[in-house]
Amino acid sequence: MATIHQPTPGNLRRLAAILAKGGLVAVPTETVYGLAANALLPKSCRAIFRAKRRPLTDPLIVHVASVTAAAKLAVLTPVARKLMAAFWPGPLTIVLQKRPSVPAVATAGGPTVAIRSPAHPVMRRLLRLSGAPLAAPSANPFGFISPTTAEHVEAGLGKRIDHIVDGGPCRVGVESTIVDVSEPSRPEILRVGGITAEQIAAVLGRPVPVRNQAVVKAGPLRAPGLLTRHYSPNTPLRLHARVTKAMLRRASPDEGFILFAPLAGAPIRTAARVEVLSRRGRPQEAARRLFAMLHKLDRAGLRQLHAELAPEAGAGIAVNDRLRRAAAKRSGH
Ligand code: TXA
Ligand code: MG
Numbered sequence: 001m002a003t004i005h006q007p008t009p010g011n012l013r014r015l016a017a018i019l020a021k022g023g024l025v026a027v028p029t030e031t032v033y034g035l036a037a038n039a040l041l042p043k044s045c046r047a048i049f050r051a052k053r054r055p056l057t058d059p060l061i062v063h064v065a066s067v068t069a070a071a072k073l074a075v076l077t078p079v080a081r082k083l084m085a086a087f088w089p090g091p092l093t094i095v096l097q098k099r100p101s102v103p104a105v106a107t108a109g110g111p112t113v114a115i116r117s118p119a120h121p122v123m124r125r126l127l128r129l130s131g132a133p134l135a136a137p138s139a140n141p142f143g144f145i146s147p148t149t150a151e152h153v154e155a156g157l158g159k160r161i162d163h164i165v166d167g168g169p170c171r172v173g174v175e176s177t178i179v180d181v182s183e184p185s186r187p188e189i190l191r192v193g194g195i196t197a198e199q200i201a202a203v204l205g206r207p208v209p210v211r212n213q214a215v216v217k218a219g220p221l222r223a224p225g226l227l228t229r230h231y232s233p234n235t236p237l238r239l240h241a242r243v244t245k246a247m248l249r250r251a252s253p254d255e256g257f258i259l260f261a262p263l264a265g266a267p268i269r270t271a272a273r274v275e276v277l278s279r280r281g282r283p284q285e286a287a288r289r290l291f292a293m294l295h296k297l298d299r300a301g302l303r304q305l306h307a308e309l310a311p312e313a314g315a316g317i318a319v320n321d322r323l324r325r326a327a328a329k330r331s332g333h
Contacts, residue, residue, distance in 0.1 A: 002026070002158045004150050005165050007122045015163060016129030024051060026139040026153045027126055028167025029063075029118040031091045031175050031194055032146040032291065033153050034136030035161065036063070036126070039073075042103040045135050049105075051160045054142040059108040060135040061093050061176070062115050065127040070115050073102050073133060079184045079204065086203040089119040091172050091194025095180040106135050112182045122167040138175060139164075143232055145298065145326070148173050148291045155295075173288035174318045179208065192318045194287075233298035235305050237327040243308040248272060254303040258293055260286055260310045260319075273300060283315035290319055294326060 005011045007028075015025050019036060022044040027036045035051060037044035039062045049056055064070045067084050074080075074096035083094055098113035107113050118124065127134060138146040139153045147153045150166035158164075177193040179200055189197055189210040201207045235256075240247070243259055251257065251272035259274065261281035275293055277286035297305055307323050310316030 002154055002161050002164045004154060005163060007125070007165055007167055011165070012122070012125050012129060015165060016126050018163065019126065019130040019134060020132055022047075024048065024161050024163070025126075026150075026157065026161060026164040027123050027134070027136060028120050028150070028165060028170065029123045029136070030120045030170060031118070031172045032148055032170055033139040033150065033164075033167075034061075034063070034123075034134075035139040035153075035157065036134040036136040038130070039063075039106055039133040039135035040101065040103065042105045045103060045105045048135060048137065051157060052137060052140070052142050054137065056105065057108050058137075058142075059110060059114065060106050060137055061178075062102065062106060062113055063123065063127060063134045063136055064115060064117050065124060066117065069127075069133060070117070072099065074098055074113050074115055077181065077184045079181045079187065082203060083179065083181065083200070084117070087195055087199075088117040089124065090117075091119070091176040092116065092200075093176040093178045093191075095178060095182050095190065097182050112180070114178060116176055120167055120171075122165060126165070145233055145294050146175060146291050147295075148288075152292070152295055169288075169292070171288065173290060173292075174315075174322055177318075180211075192321050194318070196314055196317065198314075232326050232328075233294050233305065235298050235302055237294075237305040237307060237323075239323055239327050240306060240308050243306065247306075248274065251306075254301075256297040256300060256302040256305045258297065258305070258307040260308045273297065273302065277310075277319075283310050283313070283319060286310055287315045287319050290322060 022041045024037050037048050093114050093116040095112050095114045102113050140156045148170040150164050153164050172194040175193045177195040178191040181187045187208045245268050248270040253271045256273040259276045310319040
C-alpha cells in the first residue's frame, strides 16, 4: 500500500524534497496521473521503468514549470516557442532535440526529448518546490488503463510505490497530445490527446499530419508511445460504430456497454450493465470520463465489454484512439 497524501503545503514540501533527492512520487496532472522522479538523475529514471514494468526502449516525458526550464533540456526553435506560447501550461507535449543535461535513459538513448509544462496546480507546485524537471509517464503498470484518480494509481501501482499525491479527478482525462517538431520543417503529431490537431494547425498556420498507426506498428519503436495495444482493460472489449436498442435487448447480464451518448427515444429493457460517457453527447466530457469508466467496468466481473465510438472530430478523435488501443488484441507488449 502506498500512502495517499492530501496536497497540503507541508506535504508538498516533504514530497518535493523526496523528488529532488531521487525518490518516486505519483502526481496529479490535468491529463492523467503521472509517476514522477527527478529527470536529471539516471537512477531515478530507471526506478520509474522498474515500477511500471516498462521497457527501457519507451522514453519518458519530462515535465517543466516554464519555457526557461525547457530551454535547459532542449534546443528551442521558433516553432517550439510558438507552440509553448499557445498551449503551455497545458496538455501538449513537444518533442525536440535534447541537450546533454538530459540522461540517456530518459530518452531511451535517442537524440530527442519529449517536454511538457502541465497545468495542474499541485504538479506545478511540486515542480517549483523540487527545483527539478520531473520525468513522469502515466502512473499505470505498462500497457494498462491510465489512472485519472489517486485511487486508480493505488489499485495499479500501490504495491510498488510509496507515495501518491491526491489532486482530485483529472480534468482532461486523456493523455497529452504529442507533437514532434524535432525537424521544424516537418512537424508531426505522434499521439492525439488533450489538444486537437486543428488547434495545432491553427497556431502553426498549416496542417500537421498525425503519424500513420500502421507505420508505427511496423517500426522498431520509432514512436514508442504508439504501441498498438495500450490502455487495456483485462475484460475483452469490442467496439461499435453505434450501439443499437436491438443489441441491448439481446445482451446478457455479464455484458457491459459504454455508450457515447444516451440512446434517443423511450428507455428500453436490458439485462446488461449500461453506462453513458456524456449525457449531452459532448466529446470533452466523454474524454474526461473514459478511463474511469473503463476502470469501473473492468472491475465489475463482466465477461464482455462493448463501447460505442465517439463522432470522429475534436476531442472525439482522442476518445476513439484510446478505445481502439484498449480493444486491440494483446501483442505481447
Ligand atoms: O498527459 C501525459 O502526457 C501524461 C502525463 C503524466 O503528463 N504522461 C504520459 O506519459 O502519458 P507516457 O509515458 O504514458 O506516454 C508518453 C509517450 C511514451 O509512450 C513515449 O513513447 C512517448 O511519449 N515519447 C516520449 N519521449 C519521446 C520522444 N523523444 N520521441 C517520441 N515519443 C516519445
Ligand atoms: Mg502511458
